[in-house]
Amino acid sequence: MAKKIFKRILKHFRRRNIDNNFADIEAIDYTKADEIIRNCVGTGAPKEIKKIAFLVLSFPSLKRFENIFKHLPNHLFDIVYNCNDADQIKAFAAYNRYTCRSLCSVLSKNETYSIAVSNLMWFAWHIYKFLPNVIAKTHIRIIYSGGFSVEVLSRNHNYIYDKILCYGPYQKKILESRTDAEIVSVGNPALDYYFWETFDSSSIKNRILKDKKTIAWLLTLSDASSLKEFLPIMEILNTRYNVFVNPHPLTSKEDLDLLGNSKLKNQIVSDSNLALLKEADFIICDYGGASFRALYLDKNIMLFNPTNAEKCSFLDNDSPEFFLRTKIKSFDSTQAREIAETLENENYWKEQKEIRKQLSAEFFVDERGTSSYKIAKILKHDLKNNTETAVE
Numbered sequence: 001m002a003k004k005i006f007k008r009i010l011k012h013f014r015r016r017n018i019d020n021n022f023a024d025i026e027a028i029d030y031t032k033a034d035e036i037i038r039n040c041v042g043t044g045a046p047k048e049i050k051k052i053a054f055l056v057l058s059f060p061s062l063k064r065f066e067n068i069f070k071h072l073p074n075h076l077f078d079i080v081y082n083c084n085d086a087d088q089i090k091a092f093a094a095y096n097r098y099t100c101r102s103l104c105s106v107l108s109k110n111e112t113y114s115i116a117v118s119n120l121m122w123f124a125w126h127i128y129k130f131l132p133n134v135i136a137k138t139h140i141r142i143i144y145s146g147g148f149s150v151e152v153l154s155r156n157h158n159y160i161y162d163k164i165l166c167y168g169p170y171q172k173k174i175l176e177s178r179t180d181a182e183i184v185s186v187g188n189p190a191l192d193y194y195f196w197e198t199f200d201s202s203s204i205k206n207r208i209l210k211d212k213k214t215i216a217w218l219l220t221l222s223d224a225s226s227l228k229e230f231l232p233i234m235e236i237l238n239t240r241y242n243v244f245v246n247p248h249p250l251t252s253k254e255d256l257d258l259l260g261n262s263k264l265k266n267q268i269v270s271d272s273n274l275a276l277l278k279e280a281d282f283i284i285c286d287y288g289g290a291s292f293r294a295l296y297l298d299k300n301i302m303l304f305n306p307t308n309a310e311k312c313s314f315l316d317n318d319s320p321e322f323f324l325r326t327k328i329k330s331f332d333s334t335q336a337r338e339i340a341e342t343l344e345n346e347n348y349w350k351e352q353k354e355i356r357k358q359l360s361a362e363f364f365v366d367e368r369g370t371s372s373y374k375i376a377k378i379l380k381h382d383l384k385n386n387t388e389t390a391v392e
Contacts, residue, residue, distance in 0.1 A: 046112040050387050052077040052379055053106075053113035053136055057120045059085035060249045062092065063272070064119055064144060067192045071376030074098055076383065078113070080106055080135070103135075112136055114386040115379065119144040138162050138386055141181075142189070142375065143171060146292025146363060147220070149318040163382070165375055167292075168364035170320060186374050187367030188296055194274050195369030201275035204244070207267075208279060214242040215343075216280035218273060220288030221248040223308035224315060227255050229333045230304050234284075235263040237340065244280070246273040248288070282343060287312065287321045291328075295360055296368070300349050302342065303330035320363070327355050 052072070056062045056079055069077070074097060081089045082103035093100035106113075116136030141158070143166045158164065158179040165186045166172055172183045193199055208214055217234055219225050225248070234243055246269045247256060259268055269276050273293075277283065283294035284302045287309060294301045303325060309315060329348075331339050342348060367374055 046110045048137070049078075049111055049113050050383070051075075051113055052115045052117060052383055053080045054078070055103075055116055055118040055135065056081040056083065056089060057118075058083050058249075059088040059092070061120050061144065062089055064142070064190045065117070067189050067372035068142075068375050068379075069096070069098065071373050072379065076380065080113075080116075106135060114138065115140060115383055117142060117379065138382065140165065140379070140382070142186075143167060145289035146171075146188070146296075147287060147289040147319070147321055148314040149316045149320075163378075165378070167296075168362070170363045174318070184378065185365040186378075187365050187371035188293070189372035189375055191274070191293060191296055192369050192372045194278065194297060199274070199278070201278040204269065204275040204279045207244075208242050212240065212242045213281040214244065214279055215282045215284055216269075216273065216276045217243060217245045217284045218290035218294075219245065219247050219251065220286050220290065221250045221252075222312050222314065223310075224287035224306060224312040225251070225255065226286035226304040226306045226333075227251075227258065229306050229308075231258070231262055231264075233333065233336045233339060236336070237343075238263060238267070240340075241282075241343075243267060244269050244276055246270075246276055287315060287319070291321065291324055292363060295324075295356060296364055298353075298356055298360065300352065301328050301356070302339070303328055305330050305332050307333070324359070327359055328352065 054062075054065050054069075054077060056065075062079065062081075062085075078099045078101055079089065079093050080101050080103055083089070086102070090100050092098075113136040115138045117140045119142045139161045141161045141164045143164065146167055158175065158181065161179065161181045163182045163184065164175055164179065165184050166175060167188055168185045172185050175181070175183050215234075215237065217226075219227050227247075234245070237243055243264060244267045245259060245264050247259065259265065277293065277297055277299060281300060282302060283290070283299045284304060285291040285294065286304045286306055291301055291303060303321075305325075315321070329342060331342075
């Protein structure tokens with residue numbers, strides 16, 4: 001069914017000669033695209049499911065919703081997936097007694113949800129631009145990351161949303177200039193667990209040598225990763241610090257093999273990095289969302305500048321990582337001595353605490369520990385309004 005749908009869609013776009021550079025993206029006839037999909041899945045008006053659909057691109061994207069699920073009754077939402085991580089997602093849903101469905105099952109039954117919530121683009125550009133319009137009546141986006149450019153990360157698909165929930169003032173200002181959607185600042189729901197009393201960091205705490213301070217090295221993916229270039233420096237620092245490395249969930253097998261054969265092979269943290277963030281004295285990042293997670297949690301931050309970052313397709317002139325580098329020291333791989341000296345400079349870290357406070361106010365609203373509750377409240381309110389409107 002999915003292949004049939006996508007073949008029809010692709011045929012439509014090829015006839016219009018729409019290319020991959022988004023130059024003609026606004027010329028797409030979305031009404032026609034909607035009709036194409038409906039022709040594939042059946043005729044007649046779609047049946048509305050008066051629930052919230054959380055659209056999941058991958059298991060990591062699902063985990064960003066996890067804290068929100070805790071504040072919603074199970075009967076109010078479904079998890080809808082379309083990815084290679086289906087087995088993980090279904091296992092997670094079964095364990096927590098959540099309803100889980102494939103995208104194909106939704107389309108084949110000609111159903112539509114009252115609200116669809118997503119955090120990342122689902123498909124290649126020619127599909128994600130309009131397919132959510134078929135899945136639900138109202139569309140809400142929860143920003144996935146603090147890093148990379150909001151425009152590059154989301155491309156031009158922000159226009160389909162009725163509401164976008166972002167981290168704070170910085171993202172809100174950018175998004176308001178690029179979409180007519182309602183923009184609401186809610187903080188970072190994925191980090192709420194860090195502030196809850198039930199949070200347990202013993203998985204890392206038990207691995208730390210008490211006579212050394214701890215460094216968490218959080219890696220991003222692609223050309224923006226500092227792994228290959230800075231690994232020799234981190235191996236040296238490991239003699240003086242507890243160095244733990246947290247690869248990006250989408251890190252290539254080649255890079256994982258490199259880590260597995262390094263002096264840090266016994267200090268790889270592959271699962272959630274919250275426990276590592278809790279116990280670390282210093283957070284070292286390159287690009288992506290890691291530095292903003294550290295900022296949100298008020299941790300000492302150091303930034304690495306991998307040479308190939310300029311080739312990374314996720315970065316552009318608007319990427320907030322570049323602004324962050326005007327306030328927080330960043331280092332090239334030729335500055336091993338400066339890196340070591342800065343880590344030991346207590347006065348520098350005292351000064352940085354005040355700078356982090358200012359940066360945090362610029363990037364985030366203070367919903368630490370309560371962001372997911374706030375989002376759940378918004379979703380329940382919108383679902384109630386949608387349902388009442390449908391009845392009227």
